Amino acid sequence: MDTKVISTGIRYSSLPESYVRPESERPKLSEVEDCEDVPIIDLGCSDRVLIVQQIGHACRIYGFFQVTNHGVSTEAVLKMLQVAHEFFQLPLEEKMKLYSDDPSKTMRLSTSFNVKKEKIHNWRDYLRLHCYPLDQYVPEWPSNPSSFKDIVSNYRKEVRDLGFRLQELIAESLGLDKDHVKNVLGEQGQHMAVNYYPPCPEPELTYGLPGHTDPNALTILLQDLQVAGLQVLKDGKWMAVKSHPNAFVINIGDQLQALSNGRYRSVWHRALVNADKPRMSVASFLCPSDDALISPPKELTEDGTGAIYRNFTYAEYYKKFWSRNLDQEHCLELFKNE
Ligand SMILES: O=C(O)CCC(=O)C(=O)O
Numbered sequence: 001m002d003t004k005v006i007s008t009g010i011r012y013s014s015l016p017e018s019y020v021r022p023e024s025e026r027p028k029l030s031e032v033e034d035c036e037d038v039p040i041i042d043l044g045c046s047d048r049v050l051i052v053q054q055i056g057h058a059c060r061i062y063g064f065f066q067v068t069n070h071g072v073s074t075e076a077v078l079k080m081l082q083v084a085h086e087f088f089q090l091p092l093e094e095k096m097k098l099y100s101d102d103p104s105k106t107m108r109l110s111t112s113f114n115v116k117k118e119k120i121h122n123w124r125d126y127l128r129l130h131c132y133p134l135d136q137y138v139p140e141w142p143s144n145p146s147s148f149k150d151i152v153s154n155y156r157k158e159v160r161d162l163g164f165r166l167q168e169l170i171a172e173s174l175g176l177d178k179d180h181v182k183n184v185l186g187e188q189g190q191h192m193a194v195n196y197y198p199p200c201p202e203p204e205l206t207y208g209l210p211g212h213t214d215p216n217a218l219t220i221l222l223q224d225l226q227v228a229g230l231q232v233l234k235d236g237k238w239m240a241v242k243s244h245p246n247a248f249v250i251n252i253g254d255q256l257q258a259l260s261n262g263r264y265r266s267v268w269h270r271a272l273v274n275a276d277k278p279r280m281s282v283a284s285f286l287c288p289s290d291d292a293l294i295s296p297p298k299e300l301t302e303d304g305t306g307a308i309y310r311n312f313t314y315a316e317y318y319k320k321f322w323s324r325n326l327d328q329e330h331c332l333e334l335f336k337n338e
Contacts, residue, residue, distance in 0.1 A: 004099060005111045007088050007125040007196050007278075015202040019121050021210075027238075027272055029204055032231060035239035038062070040247065043165070044069025055166075056173030059252055059260075063267030064232055066247040071165070072158040074246065077222060079147075080155040084280055086145045087127060088196040094144060098127070103322045106130040107140040113209065118325055123200045123273045124208045131156040131284075132190040152192070156284065159220050159248075160190055163286040166218060166250060174260055176297060184259060184297075185217055186289035193283045197229065200273035208271035208279070211238075213330055215321040216285040217259075219251040227279040233268035240272075254321075254332050255288055255314065261296035262308045266332070288314035309335045 039058035045051055058065035088095075100108035101115045108128050112121040130137045134153060142148050164182060171181040182188075197208040208229060223230060223243040230241045230249065241249065257266040273279065288294065295311040312335055321331050 004101075004115075005092070005095065005109065005125045006123060006198050007095070008092050008198075011199065012201045015123075015200065015205050019123055019206045020202075021120055021206055025210075026205055027203075027207060027231075027270075029272070032238045032240050035232065035234065035241050038241055038244075039065040040244060041065055041067050042069050043067050043071065052169055052172045055169045059170060059173065059256075059264035062232070062234060063252045063257075063265035064241075064249060064269070066244050066249050067162075067166070068244070068247045070162050070248055072155075072162055072248070076151075076155045076158050077246075079151045080222065080282060081224075081280065083145055083148050083151045084127075084194045084196075084282060087142060087148065087194070088125070088278075088280075090144060098142060106137060114322065114325070120206075122207050122209055123197055123203075124271070125196045125198070127192075127194040127196075129192045129194075130189065131192050132160065132188070156190060156192060159284045160286070162248070163188075163190075163218055163220055163284070166220075167286070170218075170252075170256065170264070174263065175299060180297060181217075181256070181259065184288075184292060184294070185255070185286075186292040188217070188289060189287040191216070191285045191287060193285070195271070195279075195281045195283065197271065197273045197279040199276055199278055201275070203273045203275050206273065208273045211268045211270040213257075213266040213268055213332075214251055214253040214285065215255075215318055215331060216253040216287040217255040218253055218286045220284045220286075221249040221251065222282040222284075223249060224280045227274050227277045229272045229274065229279045230281070231270050231272060238270070253285070254317070254330075255294055257332060258294050258309045258312075258335070259296055261300040261305070263300065266330070268330075287318075290315035290318075307337060310337050 041054045098109040111125045167181045168178040172178050231238045252264050254266045292314045301307050
């Protein structure tokens with residue numbers, strides 16, 4: 001393959017060798033069941049105590065949930081999806097102006113996960129944007145499509161507000177002051193991955209993204225309504241998550257697992273690809289400030305267990321995360337206390 005990205009409009013008749021997983025690492029699609037009991041939490045419900053209880057249960061048992069009546073407008077969501085599609089439909093030469101395989105770049109079109117490091121690639125292209133502080137990053141965002149900057153600026157603001165609301169509810173569900181999580185995470189950064197998974201000739205041999213946990217605090221995922229692909233690991237089994245109309249999927253990230261002293265789990269998840277149709281997803285990541293010291297509060301360690309993980313700054317964690325392959329052991333394992 002001589003092009004770097006796979007969103008070229010060319011349909012491959014077989015999967016290029018560099019995407020084929022060894023037999024033992026393949027998705028084994030026949031063993032995957034539908035996750036029928038994904039918690040769906042109605043944030044519009046007037047009973048806050050109930051919402052807090054539901055969130056606590058979902059974070060403990062699943063590490064993910066869906067939210068409805070979340071306050072992000074339908075208009076913002078539809079426009080975001082539309083402009084994301086328009087971006088990936090641009091001519092290859094136009095998109096390649098933004099290409100980079102350097103994970104430290106704050107804006108880049110890239111492919112797979114970490115192409116320079118990995119041996120086997122993933123069937124995904126993605127546009128990665130830093131979104132906060134907006135004034136700092138928006139000038140480097142794509143200016144084609146011409147509406148991109150306005151639409152994405154608005155979307156990321158609405159999603160950020162939702163993320164903060166969820167962090168308050170999560171703090172309360174841990175029995176903490178509602179601002180505790182936000183206070184520990186400091187001035188939070190926000191990144192976005194606009195994921196595009198073109199039709200794949202042999203979906204059973206590869207991944208859009210292999211199983212991984214998210215290194216950040218909280219992920220707010222907008223899923224394609226037409227094409228399924230997200231799977232989560234529950235009780236050792238991969239389960240397919242059906243998209244729910246007007247819902248976001250919320251994933252607990254590694255930082256909330258550490259901050260909650262392991263009470264809440266950063267869920268393993270992966271994205272599968274589809275033989276006939278492209279799939280799109282938009283992941284928004286809330287990230288602690290670089291110097292945030294991730295450490296559980298004493299309320300969560302004084303039951304005798306002590307802190308499961310040593311204290312670390314987010315900058316230290318993030319560097320470690322990107323120095324590895326995506327589908328290795330949980331990065332938090334490297335921060336465990338003896
Ligand atoms: O495409 C999806 O459903 C999952 C995306 C994801 O896990 C990610 O961007 O980290």
